[in-house]
Amino acid sequence: MAGPRVRFAPSPTGFLHVGSARTFIFNWLYARHNHGTMILRLDDTDVERNTQQSVDSIFEGLKWLGLNWDEEYKQSDRLDLHRKTAWAIFEKGLAYRDFTPAHAGDAEKSGAQGAWLFNPGARELSRAESDRRAASGEPFALRFRVPRHGEGYARTAWGQPPSAVRFAEGKLCVHFNDAVYGDQMKAADDIEDFALLRSDGMPTYHLASCADDVDLRISHVIRGQDHLTNTFKHVLIFEAAGAVSPQFAHLPLLIAPDGTKLSKRRHGPVVSVTTYRDAGFLPEAFINFLCLLGWSPKNDRENMSLQELQDAFSLEGINRSNAVVNFKESATSEPAAPPSGDVIPTAREASGRHLLFPSPLFASEETFDPKALWLNAEHIRALPVESLSERLLPIVRGEGWDVSPEKMLRITQLIRERIKLLRDVLTTADFFFVKQLPPYDAAELIPQKGDSAMALKVLTRAREVLANVEFRHDPLDHTLRAAAQELGLKAGQMFQPIRVAVCGRKNAPPLFETLEVLGKETTLERVASAIAKLQQGVN
RNA sequence: GGCGCUAUCGUCUAGGGGUUAGGACGGAAGAUUCUCAAUCUUCAAACCCGGGUUCGAUUCCCGGUAGCGCUACCA
Known part of the structure; x- marks a missing residue:
């Protein structure tokens, strides 16, 4: 190839x-x-x-x-190759043994003066002396002999025209070209004699x-x-x-919002790839997001498939300044105690599992870069419903809820425009899976510009009417609208109490489709318990 | 400390000697709708500072500042 x-x-x-x-x-x-x-x-x-x-x-x-x-x-399988390479460089006279003991990690930063370049004496050691001390078993590191000004570098391998080492502005310089940062030049006297082999014989990076x-x-x-x-x-x-x-x-x-480099220690699990997986990112969306950090197709395209990224990618599109991954740091700092209930997804409450430990791994949506979330939502919507449904199913089942693939598919159609993360299925569609709705406030049942009497009236009528209707979209639509008219209410006032009774909250997918999936039996049960709830409140 | 890299809305970015400095996310407002979401419309929001070069610099050059990186017998 x-x-x-x-x-x-x-x-x-x-x-x-x-x-x-x-x-x-x-x-x-x-x-x-x-x-x-x-x-x-x-x-x-x-x-x-x-x-x-x-x-x-x-x-x-x-x-x-x-x-x-x-x-x-x-690399650990290839140590022989590394050593062979190092000694070949040594044989050319371009590396030398340094018998100076490694300094034990202390910070002898050589303060005011310039950078450290090499240990005194080590460079000049004769080959015979070097061999003798090595033979006697004295430990040494093998260091690269960085060409130095005035050391007759022309006699070495350096200095031939294609060489990276050359004179510029009166100094011996090392040069290379970077596809992103352009021509790079550095004085050899600013490069220390770095190690090739450690004293234990292991190659350096x-x-x-x-x-x-x-x-x-x-x-x-x-x-x-x-x-x-x-x-x-x-x-x-x-x-x-x-x-x-x-x-x-x-x-x-890639840096954190605080301008420091990403670290698990400081920033928590948001820097780990598996966190995105576990939170319900689609890999293709995550890839899309990452590509937009430090690279641009330069045509304002953002939402791109893998194939489109592959077609558009080039080194020229890479830019030179660091990019911030804009996650929320507060949400990720690990010792911060779980403050209130709202960190805990309601699905978990409902199922009564993992209650005590809202794992930071599944920190709320607000944790992630908003653009990553948006892209994920875009990719979710771009997925064929069938395939989205297949990905959602194991997540739902993993929560201990049983659903048939057929039912999951119908639910998926209702929520696909309403979730940003795959895991949102647990909080957005929970009422489809649980037998018993989690507790909700009876006040939620009260419609706009209405009171609890109105709610009661609506639900009572709904129970009668729903008992005798076919649970499909159009019949439900006609019947409930007719009921609203009959009661002298606006459609919204009719629908909201039913929605809350059935979903346990005000915000949910469209009512008729929801009822259709839920089925008559469950719907009537939930309407009945909502009525009971209201009557309780009245007393 | 030394050396290097970088600098456009809050964030990701496009652009480039003369532009109303473009797009996206997020934010705000509105439309639509049975709620939410999606969708559509509109709005607010940026060229780090100082010198040069030039008829003209956000753009080119220099300096400053800031951020980051490297400065290990870590990678």
Whole structure:
């Protein structure tokens, strides 16, 4: 295959978060748009922090997105390649052993003066001396010998015309071109002698990443902008390894409304992909949303299918400034006690389950970026009813409610314009599923410009009339309107008490369709108990 | 501290030397309707600051400021 080869290379140190998901999606889109190859590579060289649990949750997130990849690798399987690459660089004289002990994580920031470049003495160590100390078992890190001004770099591998290393403005500079950020140049004297191999022999991220990119023939590296300045090091490694650098494209970062980077610690579950899945986002809507952060098709299109995204995607559409994922932070801060009942979906109350713990995972709708919700609603409406219904069914059943697929389909038609998240089915259509309506205030039964006597009159009449009508839309319509006229009421005044009696609330799908699905028996039962409720209130 | 990147409505963005600075979400108002939703109409809402270049800068250049990133034997 002649197309580009791109990779998504997460390090398994946590769940899949939205920023990583977007990086994955952009890589995928680029690969598919250009008939290339999508590679998944687990960058797991940090044995301390990697966990299997994290690997699992990353796969879980990717599986939900539903975007496939063509090849899969794990860096920990390829350590030999990394080491071989490192030592080849060493043999060229472009890396050296540093016997200086690693500083134990302290912040010796070298304060006022410039950045740290290398440890004194390590660079100049003769090869013989270096070999001797290594042979004696003394631990060392292998460091890259970043070309320095006045060190005769021309004698090394550097300096040939296509080199990334060149003189500019009297300084030795490293250069590369980024598809998003354009030409990038940095003085070599601002790049420290970074490590290739740790003293335990494990490759560092920089080395492993580049060695694998070479070996896997990666043509385009599309990743977060947090790697932009690392790229100077990478370009150096590629060249030292005798390889041509891939084309780089760095993505603007996704940040939280408070301007800081997204972190689970600070911002809670809204940064995890599975939260969106569990809240009832459609993967295609979530993908659509993420694509609009930091990329634009430049034609005002927003609501797009996967295929449309794939057709429209290009690196030129990526912009350079960070984008805010506009979720509500207050709703997600985890220790904040569940304040009042309104956080708890009524469906849960009704079913009497999970009552005590409104999991932050299912934080209210207001938690999510409004645009994400809007897009999700758009995608929900764009779905064929049958397929929407199929997705809703397991959610309803998961709540312990039994519905037949046939009934679910009819309900779906009534709610599809009324839900933003799949899970909203539980709060929007609950009255279709429960046998017993959750308690509601009898005052709700009272129509506009009416009193409880009017409500009683309406419901009493409705009970008589409904007992003798066929439960289909038109007969219901005619009968109830006629009843209203007969009672000298406006249609709305007639319908509202019935709606509340039957749904337990004022806001619900259209009345006749609702009654049709509910059926005569349930309807009459609920009207009867509403009448009882009213009579109770009167006494 | 050093180095780098960025800066258009609240948010996501389009645009570009001369525009009524466009779209979307969200907000407000109205229409429609048996409520809600959907739909439609309308409204409010932005070029970070200061210098240059220019007949003219929001756009180009420089400086400032702010935000973010990197500055690890993390990735």
